[in-house]
Every structure is written in C-alpha cells, then in structure tokens.
Amino acid sequence: MAEAQNIPGGSNTTGSIAVAAESTVATRMSAAPSFDVAEFPVPHGREEEWRFTPLERLRGLHDGTAQASGSLKVEVSAPEGVTVEAVAREDERIGRAGKPVDRVAAQAFSSFEKASVVSVPKEAVLTEPIRLSLHGEGGVSFGHTVFEIGAFAEAVIVIDHTGDNVRAANVEYVLGDGAKLTVVSVQDWDATAVHCSQHNALVGRDASFKSVVVTFGGDVVRLHPRVNYAGPGGEAELYGLYFTDSGQHQEHRLFVDHDSPHCRSNVAYKGALQGERAHAVWIGDVLIRKAAEGTDTYELNRNLVLGDGARVDSVPNLEIETGEIVGAGHASATGRFEDEQLFYLMARGISEQEARRLVVMGFFTELIQKIGLPDVESRLIAKIEAELEVSVS
Amino acid sequence: MATLEINDLHVSVETENGPNEILRGVDLTVKQGETHAIMGPNGSGKSTLAYSLAGHPKYKITSGTVTLDGEDVLEMSVDERARAGLFLAMQYPVEIPGVSVSNFLRTAATAVRGEAPKLRTWVKEVKEAMVRLKIDPVFAERNVNEGFSGGEKKRHEILQLELLKPKIAVLDETDSGLDVDALRVVSEGVNRVRESGEVGTLLITHYTRILRYIKPDHVHVFAHGRIAESGGPELADKLEAEGYESYVKGGATA
Numbered sequence: 001m002a003e004a005q006n007i008p009g010g011s012n013t014t015g016s017i018a019v020a021a022e023s024t025v026a027t028r029m030s031a032a033p034s035f036d037v038a039e040f041p042v043p044h045g046r047e048e049e050w051r052f053t054p055l056e057r058l059r060g061l062h063d064g065t066a067q068a069s070g071s072l073k074v075e076v077s078a079p080e081g082v083t084v085e086a087v088a089r090e091d092e093r094i095g096r097a098g099k100p101v102d103r104v105a106a107q108a109f110s111s112f113e114k115a116s117v118v119s120v121p122k123e124a125v126l127t128e129p130i131r132l133s134l135h136g137e138g139g140v141s142f143g144h145t146v147f148e149i150g151a152f153a154e155a156v157i158v159i160d161h162t163g164d165n166v167r168a169a170n171v172e173y174v175l176g177d178g179a180k181l182t183v184v185s186v187q188d189w190d191a192t193a194v195h196c197s198q199h200n201a202l203v204g205r206d207a208s209f210k211s212v213v214v215t216f217g218g219d220v221v222r223l224h225p226r227v228n229y230a231g232p233g234g235e236a237e238l239y240g241l242y243f244t245d246s247g248q249h250q251e252h253r254l255f256v257d258h259d260s261p262h263c264r265s266n267v268a269y270k271g272a273l274q275g276e277r278a279h280a281v282w283i284g285d286v287l288i289r290k291a292a293e294g295t296d297t298y299e300l301n302r303n304l305v306l307g308d309g310a311r312v313d314s315v316p317n318l319e320i321e322t323g324e325i326v327g328a329g330h331a332s333a334t335g336r337f338e339d340e341q342l343f344y345l346m347a348r349g350i351s352e353q354e355a356r357r358l359v360v361m362g363f364f365t366e367l368i369q370k371i372g373l374p375d376v377e378s379r380l381i382a383k384i385e386a387e388l389e390v391s392v393s
Numbered sequence: 394m395a396t397l398e399i400n401d402l403h404v405s406v407e408t409e410n411g412p413n414e415i416l417r418g419v420d421l422t423v424k425q426g427e428t429h430a431i432m433g434p435n436g437s438g439k440s441t442l443a444y445s446l447a448g449h450p451k452y453k454i455t456s457g458t459v460t461l462d463g464e465d466v467l468e469m470s471v472d473e474r475a476r477a478g479l480f481l482a483m484q485y486p487v488e489i490p491g492v493s494v495s496n497f498l499r500t501a502a503t504a505v506r507g508e509a510p511k512l513r514t515w516v517k518e519v520k521e522a523m524v525r526l527k528i529d530p531v532f533a534e535r536n537v538n539e540g541f542s543g544g545e546k547k548r549h550e551i552l553q554l555e556l557l558k559p560k561i562a563v564l565d566e567t568d569s570g571l572d573v574d575a576l577r578v579v580s581e582g583v584n585r586v587r588e589s590g591e592v593g594t595l596l597i598t599h600y601t602r603i604l605r606y607i608k609p610d611h612v613h614v615f616a617h618g619r620i621a622e623s624g625g626p627e628l629a630d631k632l633e634a635e636g637y638e639s640y641v642k643g644g645a646t647a
Binding site: 338339340341343344345346347348349350351352354355358359361362363364365366 | 447448449450470471472474475476480481483486487488489490491492496497500501504505536553557
C-alpha cells in the first residue's frame with residue numbers, strides 16, 4: 001500500500017512553507033550529474049536547485065573564481081586495522097557512490113589535489129570511532145574523502161568541522177554487503193565559513209547506514225546527503241539537526257534513490273531558528289523506482305521558529321513509480337514557539353528562560369536519542385544549551 | 394494566614410473590533426482553608442478570572458487590584474505568581490512534546506520550593522501521590538499531556554496541585570469531561586489538599602455535580618463578568634434546581 005501524505009503544520013508570518021504541488025524529483029536539476037565542472041553552467045539563482053541559496057555569499061565557489069588558497073588542519077584518528085591513504089582522482093575507488101549533482105560539487109571534484117580513502121577491512125568490528133577533525137584557518141579549500149566499509153564490518157565515523165574556511169568537499173560512504181555504518185558530521189564552523197558538500201552513500205546488500213548531520217555554524221552551509229542502494233535489503237536512516245541563528249543560511253538537500261527492492265529509508269530532520277534573516281532550507285526528495293518493490297520509506301522535517309524574522313523553506317517530495325511497496329510517506333511542519341507552552345510551564349513557577357530551554361530541548365530530544373552515541377549526544381545537548389543562552393540574553 | 398483579595402477587577406481581551414470587556418468589577422476574598430465555588434453559565438467570564446489571576450498574556454487588566462497577603466499579584470510575572478503560591482489547574486492543559494512528566498514535575502517543584510527536592514524522598518513523594526490519584530507509574534516517562542486522555546490530563550493537574558502545595562489553588566473546570574470514577578479520584582485529590590488546611594480553593598465549575606464530592610464553604614454565581622449572588626452551599630442546591638436562567642436574563646449587555 002502506498003500512502004503519501006503531506007501535513008504542513010502551523011505556518012506563520014515569519015516562517016513559511018513551500019510544498020511542491022507535483023513531484024519533480026527526476027526533473028528538478030538543471031544539468032545532468034557529472035564529475036566535470038565544465039558540464040555545469042554557472043548558476044544565476046533561478047534554477048530549481050539554487051533558488052533558495054544566496055549565491056553572492058558562496059565566495060566564488062559557484063562561478064570558478066574561488067581558488068584553493070586556504071589552509072585546513074586535518075586530524076585523523078583511526079583504530080588499528082583501518083587504513084588511510086591519499087590518492088589521485090584517477091584511483092578506481094573514487095566516485096563510486098555517485099556523481100556531483102551541481103556545479104559546486106563538481107567544482108570540488110575538479111579542484112581537489114589528493115583524495116583521502118579511509119578503509120575498514122571486511123568483517124572488522126571497530127570498538128572506537130574513526131575521528132576526522134577539519135579545522136579551517138581561512139581561505140578556500142577543496143577536498144574529497146571516501147570511506148569504504150568492507151562487507152560485514154561495523155564502524156562509527158565522527159567528522160568535525162570547525163574554524164573558518166570556504167570549503168567545497170564531497171564525501172563518499174561505500175558500504176559492503178551487510179556492513180553497518182554510523183556517521184556523524186558536525187558543522188560547527190565559525191560564523192564566517194562557507195561549506196558546500198555532497199554526501200553520497202552507496203548502501204550494500206543488507207547493509208545499514210545511519211547518517212547524523214548536525215549544523216550549527218557557518219555563514220552558508222549547503223549539504224546534499226544522498227543515498228543509493230547497491231542491492232536489496234539495505235537500510236538508511238538519515239537524521240539531521242540544525243540551529244540556524246540570525247543571518248545564517250543552512251540548507252540540507254536530501255535525496256534517497258530507491259532503485260533496489262526491499263530497502264528501507266527513514267529521514268528525520270529537525271531545526272530551530274532564531275533571529276533576523278535566519279534561513280533554513282530543507283529539501284527531501286525520495287524516488288521509488290519501478291524496480292524497488294517492497295520499499296518502506298518515511299521522511300519528516302520539523303522546524304521550530306523561536307523569534308521574529310526567520311524563514312524556513314521545507315519541500316518534501318515523493319515520487320513513486322511502483323505501487324508494490326510497504327509504505328511511503330512524508331511530513332513537514334513549521335511551528336512557532338508556542339506562547340501557550342510557555343504559559344503552562346511558567347504557571348508552574350518555571351522561569352521563562354528555563355521554560356524555553358525545556359521546550360527546545362524537548363523538540364530535539366527524540367532525535368538526539370536516535371543517534372546512539374552517548375558522547376555525541378551529550379555534546380549536542382551542551383551545544384544546544386549554549387545556543388539558547390545566546391538567544392535568551 | 395494567606396489571603397487572596399480581588400477588588401473591582403476589570404479585564405478585557407483584544408478582538409478585531411477593539412477591546413472587549415469580560416470581567417466587570419469582580420470582588421472576592423479567598424482565605425487559606427476556605428473553599429469557594431464559582432458557578433456560572435458559559436461565557437460568563439469564569440475562566441477569564443482564572444487565567445487573569447495566573448497572568449495569561451491574552452487578558453489585559455484595565456482596573457482593579459489583586460493581592461496575595463498584601464503583595465501586588467498583578468505586578469508579578471506568571472512564574473513569580475506561581476512561586477508566590479498561586480496555582481491554576483487548567484481546563485485545557487498544554488502538550489509539551491519531548492518533556493517527560495518526571496522532568497517537568499521536578500523542574501516545577503525545584504522552582505516553587507526554591508531548591509531541588511532531595512532525589513530519594515522526591516521519587517517516593519511522586520510515586521505515592523501518583524498511586525493516590527490512580528496514575529499508572531509509566532506516566533512519569535511520558536511527555537507532558539501528550540496523548541493523555543481528558544481524565545489523565547485532569548489527574549495530572551491535581552498531581553501537580555498535591556506536589557506544589559500552593560497557598561491558593563484555582564481549579565478551572567477541573568470536573569468537565571470526567572466520568573464519575575475519574576471525578577471521584579480527582580475530587581479525593583483536591584480534598585486531601587484541602588484537608589491540610591493550608592490552601593484556599595477557588596473551584597470554578599459549570600456543573601453542581603462536583604460539589605457532591607467537594608463541599609464548598611461559599612458559593613458564588615458568576616454572570617456578565619461579575620459575581621451576581623453569593624451564599625452558602627444551599628445556593629448550589631438552588632442552582633441545581635433552577636439552573637442559571639434567572640441570572641442569564643437580566644442584563645445581557647455584552
């Protein structure tokens with residue numbers, strides 16, 4: 001049974017919801033995916049994939065004027081057995097999980113010097129996470145990283161982005177059959193940073209991929225978490241959490257391509273916005289192709305607008321080419337911080353600041369609990385509390 | 394002895410057609426240990442009185458005074474009123490997604506008592522109060538009011554009343570929507586708090602039914618934004634027999 005639903009919740013004058021009238025998953029991009037930046041015209045801003053993005057703040061990543069000049073400190077800590085290599089773009093392990101889908105992603109692919117390939121051997125069960133810390137020290141950088149998880153291996157990857165950088169870099173996750181991967185990508189940049197990245201996951205037969213994308217910082221952050229399945233029985237959980245402050249543009253464009261039978265996907269992104277010109281964009285595209293019988297998919301986006309002047313664009317899209325599926329649905333809602341909730345809590349003696357904290361933490365808690373990594377969870381809670389301190393004072 | 398004094402209270406709400414006066418000079422004194430029932434037809438302003446006392450931002454006080462032990466209540470923020478000892482059991486309790494009942498209760502108790510209750514005695518205190526109100530222990534882990542039935546919401550309000558031990562409790566139509574069993578459980582909870590002698594109760598209701606379980610010392614009939622008649626428990630019997638008819642006629646000037 002196919003069930004598609006769309007529930008735009010309490011919109012308001014400061015947050016807005018755009019819901020596409022018809023599915024445009026297959027047609028929304030203005031150029032075909034390619035590794036070559038020359039295949040993409042320079043965007044002018046009216047293209048479907050660029051219409052929400054402030055091009056003038058991309059610092060030249062979209063028009064070829066940004067030149068690699070910057071410095072980015074990279075630290076990798078990998079448990080024993082994991083290999084880390086620097087390879088050229090001709091290496092056959094590069095580019096398997098998907099081609100760049102827009103000009104900036106293609107620019108990243110065309111401009112990186114060496115790619116990193118991090119490999120977890122088959123059947124290895126890592127007891128410690130692989131940690132990748134990227135600290136920007138100004139300027140422009142390009143990059144490409146491939147994480148290869150062997151068949152039946154289990155791994156956790158934590159990627160941290162801090163500091164200042166104008167960065168276009170793509171990440172690939174290639175999961176072998178039966179592999180299990182949890183990856184947490186934290187965008188905790190300085191307020192001046194620009195970050196564009198395409199995350200491609202290729203989920204092997206019966207493999208499980210869990211992605212947690214956490215975006216707090218940056219001037220502009222624009223990410224494309226994307227999933228393909230290499231065989232039947234794969235599972236993808238895509239969770240996201242963002243806290244968009246005054247002046248920030250944070251854009252998450254998801255695509256789950258169900259092209260194999262009996263695969264599952266579950267998408268849940270939640271964001272809080274506060275302040276003038278805070279702008280969050282969430283695009284959730286799910287395509288169930290004709291071959292993908294037995295698909296089970298659900299995607300959800302929730303936004304909590306904490307003050308005046310913030311804007312949300314939330315566009316869920318579901319395109320179904322076969323009716324022989326287990327389930328398919330999506331929901332999107334943007335609500336204002338509710339005065340009635342505040343009143344109820346304050347009528348029990350709880351201060352306004354504490355009441356706001358309770359409601360916002362409550363909004364995120366369910367999602368945070370799905371991460372399953374206690375140190376990441378407690379760090380996120382501390383980070384959200386710090387964001388709230390800023391908003392209250 | 395704690396005393397809530399309401400003098401000549403006028404309250405308006407903002408509407409599209411300008412301010413609409415709902416309370417038109419309410420005078421009422423509630424002392425610790427007393428129970429006052431406020432009864433009246435729909436739209437008479439009973440709930441407005443309750444929300445105005447608690448400080449809901451929708452209601453604008455245009456004149457009059459409210460004091461608790463001489464302190465100006467109207468000058469206090471919503472949370473300050475609660476910490477001063479005013480409690481409102483709401484007719485429509487609000488859902489707080491992601492906030493568990495146990496977290497909420499402890500946060501509220503910490504705020505009202507001025508310090509965090511000792512964990513061991515607190516857990517016991519909550520558990521016993523829940524048992525008395527026939528609340529399933531798994532409730533503590535559920536989110537505040539989320540997916541609660543009408544009866545569960547009201548029992549949860551009374552649970553808070555028992556734990557927060559206010560000086561003045563305003564119960565806004567706590568009986569509405571309850572079946573007889575739930576009404577009995579909720580009334581027993583209110584009576585336990587009353588028997589302490591520490592609380593003054595303002596019981597706002599549309600129906601006389603709850604007064605079989607909770608015996609008021611004073612009954613007031615509310616009509617057209619003010620108290621139209623005051624008396625003892627016998628006034629409730631009169632309302633039971635005659636309804637609000639005679640109060641609703643008269644000055645329907647709203």
